[in-house]
Amino acid sequence: MxxxxxxxxxxxxxxxxxxxxxxxxxxxxxxxxxxxxxxxxxxxxxxxxxxxxxxxxxxxxxxxxxxxxxxxxxxxxxxxxxxxxxxxxxxxxxxxxxxxxxxxxxxxxxxxxxxxxxxxxxxxxxxxxxxxxxxxxxxxxxxxxxxxxxxxxxxxxxWWAALRRDGAHLRAVDELARPPRERRKLDELDAVAARCLKMHPAAAAPAAPATCACLSLRAEARLHSRNAVAALRDAEAARERCPEQKSARAVLAEALAVAGRPERARAEAQAALEDGGDPSRLRYALALALQREGRLSEARAEAEGAIEAGAGRKAQLLAGALAILAGDLDGARARLAPLAEQDPSDAEALYNLALVADKRGDYNGARQGYLAALKADPRNADARYNLALLTFRAGILEESRHHVRKFIDAFPDDPRGQKLAQTTGTPLGAAGGGSAPPAPSGARRPPQEPAASSGSR
Incomplete structure (x- = not known):
């Protein structure tokens, strides 16, 4: 200036x-x-x-x-x-x-x-x-x-008083959302968005910038909670009402990628970058879109670019996941270890680090990592799934079957449960599925892919 x-x-x-x-x-x-x-x-x-x-x-x-x-x-x-x-x-x-x-x-x-x-x-x-x-x-x-x-x-x-006076106060929205973002408290982030929308209801002013800021924040909250359809609906509404609002465009690009529309997500992110949007957020959204398109090397380059531009946890997590997919386990650990050190309860970072250990054949490191991920987030289905396979491959059948039953009890609608029971020879009487024949000798299933969620930045 x-x-x-x-x-x-x-x-x-x-x-x-x-x-x-x-x-x-x-x-x-x-x-x-x-x-x-x-x-x-x-x-x-x-x-x-x-x-x-x-x-x-x-x-x-x-x-x-x-x-x-x-x-x-x-x-x-x-x-x-x-x-x-x-x-x-x-x-x-x-x-x-x-x-x-x-x-x-x-x-x-x-x-x-x-x-x-x-x-x-x-x-x-x-x-x-x-x-x-x-x-x-x-x-x-x-x-x-x-x-x-x-x-x-x-x-x-x-900041609430500033937002009440001017719903287009994007700085106030960002400051109020920052604490729950950093703590990854999804319910608190959604509560901020709800209070924001209550202050400036869309019905009262359907084209007001206030509504755009509130909708973008709710879309972000819904992205964090993996409600991609609702997130995309809010993001598109915010983009339509306030096309000049650059933060709304970044949220829309990310929502499109998560909702399975990578080509449109890539186009939106590239156009917003050309218009001078925030490169840390837009390059992250572009990396997500490229990942969904299977262009993993390009996605990894964009994720690294987002980190250089100032992106935080989400981009680091994505860069680590893409490094795992590329077979660069050292590079993946370099990106993921600082996240786990910064927050020992970061379930996704812990899971990905366990996956690195799993791919290296480090049984103890992988087992401890999957257990730590489950302690941080008991709903981490992939950690439970991989733990069952890991212990099965190591010949620790009772522990493996214990994790199979836990998996089926916690995720009864996950189709992997029945196949996992067959692979490990786990009787399903206690879990509600009837007994299954044991898997052929030497049966193997690869570990799940790394986590690259749309979590807090």
Whole structure:
């Protein structure tokens, strides 16, 4: 951004913060950049300069120490309003976190100037005119700040307040979704999306950008929970309503890939990249699409490119899975091990690391890895399936049959269960399927493919 635009934006934020210091609930805790940036910057500069000029005129007009002190405090407050936004921006937003730093000198200035005015114009009939005026102003300030304390004390509440005022506040949506994304709490991510949509219902404003942001977030939540059909429906709705919203295009490309439409996903991701979209998200979506098309070497290159562009867990998991499919077990481990170290309960990373050990013939490493994946996620069908096969190949038949029964009990609709029972010679009386003949001697089934889910970034 050119320096003049940066200056205009800074002046706009400084005036915004000064107003928040007076009344913290009047404006958004984190303002969006104004559409007419130059005009907004000029008006903000004029407003701040007018406040400085009026305070100087007032001090000269009354020519008292109290008036001069009040003017000096107001200058200090405006200096704070100009300085504080330099800190509370970017990753340290929202801006309202700095409101108290400006409010203290600002309300002190207003109280002092009120006392000076009372001394000058109320006359001697008011015995405690200075103190009374100051107390009234300080009381007003205290009411404003105490009433806003729950808001100012919580960045999360500030982001919700910003989103409530402006549903197109994509930064607020991203900040509110970040904690459940990082913790991979799918229910919490879906709850954020639901609350967002409740604030800005699509029925009330079918073409509003607010709706787009909420729909994109719900599509992302549904992708995480592997509800590809519903995710695609939301993503397409968001894309149709707000074609210029780049984040919506990235979610749509990913949803198309997961829903089994790789050609359209690839076209959407490539077009969005050409339009300047986020390369970390779009190259990940492109890698997913290429993987679904069977173009694994190209998919791996795109996944690595997404990581270089700043993509997180999802891209690393996909890159590790593609490395396994390419037979590059060392490369796969290099991508997956940091994920497991960062989060020992990352079931998909643990599963893929177990699969690496399995392919290397490391029985203990594979068994421990599959068990760890199941501990992290008891619904990991592939880990249970592979564990049954692993122990069967090692000749530990009782443990193998135990895992077969667990598999069939947990996933009764999975067609692999009956074949697994036949392969391992597991009687199905307890599991509800009748006995099956033992598998031929030396029967082998390959381990499942690596996990490359659409999990948290």
């Amino acid at each position: 050119p320096w003049l635009a940066e200056l205009a934006l800074h002046l706009s934020r400084a005036l915004h913060l000064a107003v928040l210091a007076i009344a913290p609930t009047w404006l958004s805790p984190e303002p969006l950049p104004p559409s007419a940036l130059a005009l907004s910057g000029a008006l903000s500069a004029a407003s701040l300069a007018a406040a400085l000029g009026l305070s100087a005129w007032f001090a000269a007009r009354l020519d008292t120490r109290l008036a001069r002190n009040g003017a000096a405090l107001l200058w200090l407050a405006i200096a704070a309003a100009l300085a504080v936004p330099l800190y509370y921006r970017g990753p340290r937003a929202p801006l309202a976190q700095g409101a108290v730093l400006v409010a203290v000198p600002l309300w002190a200035a207003l109280a002092t100037l009120a006392a000076a005015a009372a001394e000058q114009w109320l006359g001697s009939a008011f015995k405690h005119r200075r103190m009374g005026a100051a107390i009234v102003v300080i009381g007003l300030g205290a009411v404003q700040l105490v009433g806003a304390a729950p808001l100012l004390g919580s960045p999360e509440r500030m």
